[in-house]
Amino acid sequence: MAEKNATIYDIAKLAKTSTATVSRVLSNNGYPVKEELKQRVLEAARKLNYTPNLLGRQLKTNESLDIGIIIPSITNQFYPLLLLGVEDVARKKGYNVLLCNSLRKPENEKKYLSTLFQKQIKGIIISSITKNQDYLKQLQQKGLKIVAFDQGISLDCCKISFDFYAGGYMAAEHLIKLGHRKIAFLSAPLTRYSRIQIYEGFMQCMKDNGIEQSQDYIILSEDEEESHDQVYEFKNGKYLVNKLLGSGKPIPTAIFCINDMTAFGAIQELTKNKIYVPKDISVMGFDNIPTSEMITPSLTTVDQSAYEMGALAAEMLINNLESSSERSIEIVLKPKLVVRNSTKKLMANDTSIYFFL
Amino acid sequence: MAEKNATIYDIAKLAKTSTATVSRVLSNNGYPVKEELKQRVLEAARKLNYTPNLLGRQLKTNESLDIGIIIPSITNQFYPLLLLGVEDVARKKGYNVLLCNSLRKPENEKKYLSTLFQKQIKGIIISSITKNQDYLKQLQQKGLKIVAFDQGISLDCCKISFDFYAGGYMAAEHLIKLGHRKIAFLSAPLTRYSRIQIYEGFMQCMKDNGIEQSQDYIILSEDEEESHDQVYEFKNGKYLVNKLLGSGKPIPTAIFCINDMTAFGAIQELTKNKIYVPKDISVMGFDNIPTSEMITPSLTTVDQSAYEMGALAAEMLINNLESSSERSIEIVLKPKLVVRNSTKKLMANDTSIYFFL
DNA sequence: GTGAAAGCGCTAACAC
DNA sequence: GTGTTAGCGCTTTCAC
Numbered sequence: 001m002a003e004k005n006a007t008i009y010d011i012a013k014l015a016k017t018s019t020a021t022v023s024r025v026l027s028n029n030g031y032p033v034k035e036e037l038k039q040r041v042l043e044a045a046r047k048l049n050y051t052p053n054l055l056g057r058q059l060k061t062n063e064s065l066d067i068g069i070i071i072p073s074i075t076n077q078f079y080p081l082l083l084l085g086v087e088d089v090a091r092k093k094g095y096n097v098l099l100c101n102s103l104r105k106p107e108n109e110k111k112y113l114s115t116l117f118q119k120q121i122k123g124i125i126i127s128s129i130t131k132n133q134d135y136l137k138q139l140q141q142k143g144l145k146i147v148a149f150d151q152g153i154s155l156d157c158c159k160i161s162f163d164f165y166a167g168g169y170m171a172a173e174h175l176i177k178l179g180h181r182k183i184a185f186l187s188a189p190l191t192r193y194s195r196i197q198i199y200e201g202f203m204q205c206m207k208d209n210g211i212e213q214s215q216d217y218i219i220l221s222e223d224e225e226e227s228h229d230q231v232y233e234f235k236n237g238k239y240l241v242n243k244l245l246g247s248g249k250p251i252p253t254a255i256f257c258i259n260d261m262t263a264f265g266a267i268q269e270l271t272k273n274k275i276y277v278p279k280d281i282s283v284m285g286f287d288n289i290p291t292s293e294m295i296t297p298s299l300t301t302v303d304q305s306a307y308e309m310g311a312l313a314a315e316m317l318i319n320n321l322e323s324s325s326e327r328s329i330e331i332v333l334k335p336k337l338v339v340r341n342s343t344k345k346l347m348a349n350d351t352s353i354y355f356f357l
Numbered sequence: 358m359a360e361k362n363a364t365i366y367d368i369a370k371l372a373k374t375s376t377a378t379v380s381r382v383l384s385n386n387g388y389p390v391k392e393e394l395k396q397r398v399l400e401a402a403r404k405l406n407y408t409p410n411l412l413g414r415q416l417k418t419n420e421s422l423d424i425g426i427i428i429p430s431i432t433n434q435f436y437p438l439l440l441l442g443v444e445d446v447a448r449k450k451g452y453n454v455l456l457c458n459s460l461r462k463p464e465n466e467k468k469y470l471s472t473l474f475q476k477q478i479k480g481i482i483i484s485s486i487t488k489n490q491d492y493l494k495q496l497q498q499k500g501l502k503i504v505a506f507d508q509g510i511s512l513d514c515c516k517i518s519f520d521f522y523a524g525g526y527m528a529a530e531h532l533i534k535l536g537h538r539k540i541a542f543l544s545a546p547l548t549r550y551s552r553i554q555i556y557e558g559f560m561q562c563m564k565d566n567g568i569e570q571s572q573d574y575i576i577l578s579e580d581e582e583e584s585h586d587q588v589y590e591f592k593n594g595k596y597l598v599n600k601l602l603g604s605g606k607p608i609p610t611a612i613f614c615i616n617d618m619t620a621f622g623a624i625q626e627l628t629k630n631k632i633y634v635p636k637d638i639s640v641m642g643f644d645n646i647p648t649s650e651m652i653t654p655s656l657t658t659v660d661q662s663a664y665e666m667g668a669l670a671a672e673m674l675i676n677n678l679e680s681s682s683e684r685s686i687e688i689v690l691k692p693k694l695v696v697r698n699s700t701k702k703l704m705a706n707d708t709s710i711y712f713f714l
Numbered sequence: 715g716t717g718a719a720a721g722c723g724c725t726a727a728c729a730c
Numbered sequence: 731g732t733g734t735t736a737g738c739g740c741t742t743t744c745a746c
Binding site: 004051052054072075083084091096097099101118119138142209230231234248264267290294296357 | 362406408409410411412414415416430431432434437438440441449453454455456458461465471472473474476477495499587588591619621622624625628647648650651652653654655
């Protein structure tokens with residue numbers, strides 16, 4: 001079956017010319033070739049059903065039109081959108097994107113980095129989950145261009161980041177403006193930079209509005225995310241609501257969740273306990289993943305503009321690749337409030353709802 | 358900065374041996390090399406901070422550890438799960454996955470196919486959106502192994518498919534068993550194989566249960582999906598519910614939606630019209646994407662086992678690649694009913710709910 | 715304009 | 731066991 005693929009050598013033979021000429025015609029680089037010869041080459045290529053072998057070319061030119069992207073997991077709804085942004089830009093500029101999911105495992109991340117580099121890729125976009133950046137640095141010294149979109153990273157490279165602090169502040173502000181003062185903060189452990197920043201922004205806003213946040217309303221789970229559970233955050237939301245309700249403290253009038261998935265879990269568990277959103281309680285998320293629009297009630301949240309992030313990262317990387325500038329710049333994206341139906345103005349008498357479970 | 362990468366030639370020089378020996382040591386293929394020399398080579402490689410160039414090897418061996426996958430869009434929640442299945446299997450077998458999103462554009466699909474092939478990839482998994490399979494066939498004849506997971510495809514290749522008909526039947530059956538007889542069917546135009554099959558399974562089940570499905574309860578939208586709108590199906594669900602409510606016909610007691618996203622839209626629009634799920638009406642979806650578990654009420658649906666589909670496809674492809682068998686086999690996956698909270702038993706008096714809007 | 719030939723980094727006969 | 735060398739498919743210098 002698999003007949004051996006034709007090469008430029010075969011074409012040269014058939015067109016009675018040299019491989020040099022064939023290469024000039026087919027790579028279409030503007031090198032002057034007489035029209036008649038050109039046509040003969042093209043004709044021969046067509047006849048032989050020629051497909052170029054990119055490996056040969058790349059080995060020779062040492063140029064690559066591939067860029068890599070390493071993310072924790074494509075099953076986290078945030079990343080497909082980001083990837084879309086990366087791909088749209090890459091496609092426009094003639095690049096291909098090689099996606100790698102580290103699944104939050106440092107060994108996977110390292111393996112993918114190594115493979116990408118061995119494939120002679122010249123640039124990557126990465127959300128690194130590795131504490132130790134020695135390997136990345138090593139590759140960087142070997143000429144790999146890196147754009148990171150993960151604040152934690154200490155590496156000196158281009159970065160695209162997000163102002164989580166402002167996002168947390170903004171969320172609190174929205175709820176406070178609606179009249180809420182008893183606002184619970186639900187989150188997985190504050191172990192990541194992003195979570196900590198959101199928390200601090202949130203707390204600062206409460207403080208700025210003269211609200212003393214009670215420790216009873218800061219509900220954190222104990223265990224860190226497991227790498228393979230796609231709905232961990234969702235389950236965590238349910239868990240945290242149960243923890244809140246079980247505490248015996250008065251129910252807050254609003255809940256701010258560290259991300260949308262947690263909010264979905266919270267809403268489901270609240271509803272199960274006959275506490276309805278937004279009638280009895282307002283709930284906010286963070287991220288603005290596509291699902292947040294599709295649940296009922298639709299979720300008020302803070303947009304992280306994943307698509308834009310991806311597009312900017314790709315833009316940055318490709319510019320860097322093509323201009324080979326060594327400047328490390330950082331772009332910080334600002335949050336946007338997305339008001340939907342899961343939050344509402346606090347009515348005067350709402351403040352007196354007390355549940356003791 | 359970017360110091361030139363060391364090659365096996367440099368190592369040979371430093372270790373005072375030949376490139377052949379270096380290759381034998383580094384490619385670790387069990388070829389006998391004296392321990393002492395081996396160590397010298399390894400030492401030299403370490404010293405030079407050597408990274409192999411995969412291109413050189415691949416060009417020489419004409420073997421590839423990459424497989425490609427072409428899907429319509431990673432932003433459709435069904436595919437990340439499928440991709441996860443593909444990647445898990447690929448990783449286990451030492452393969453890398455190259456993802457391509459066609460965005461439902463035939464020209465993109467063709468471009469990606471061509472690029473993958475030029476990169477000397479030997480096998481792909483594809484959900485083709487192209488009517489004309491000539492190009493695929495051409496590549497197949499050139500030796501590309503193909504696994505399709507898309508029923509429409511007429512190409513003679515390995516396939517992994519899903520029994521949509523049984524799924525449609527199963528959905529209807531579930532609702533009928535709950536006592537429903539007035540069941541609306543909501544869908545985008547019945548232009549794709551999968552939709553048609555689901556529809557026919559649904560209708561057959563109605564018939565088998567002696568229920569004559571009224572045309573008034575078959576609600577289809579007129580326009581085909583736009584390639585770039587990630588929430589098209591969701592919006593379509595809202596649109597279809599409005600069409601149903603606006604028809605002036607008695608409201609059905611249950612709605613079956615062609616997929617989960619449509620169901621999310623339907624639920625949101627029903628709720629907006631103060632028709633509550635599942636109290637006033639039962640709603641079912643199809644696909645079992647992750648979100649269906651996270652909405653409130655959680656969605657009763659038919660599982661398409663995306664992960665399994667991906668894993669099987671990868672397994673099939675890699676086996677094919679390694680055994681180079683020419684047999685085209687097809688695996689048909691069966692649906693699973695996932696009962697959650699959006700459907701409930703029809704109460705005697707529910708049948709009398711009539712709304713005229 | 716065109717062709718001969720070197721060589722990108724690697725592997726695998728083949729010779730010793 | 732080890733080294734020499736041809737060559738995978740391509741581009742590009744250099745000579746004509």
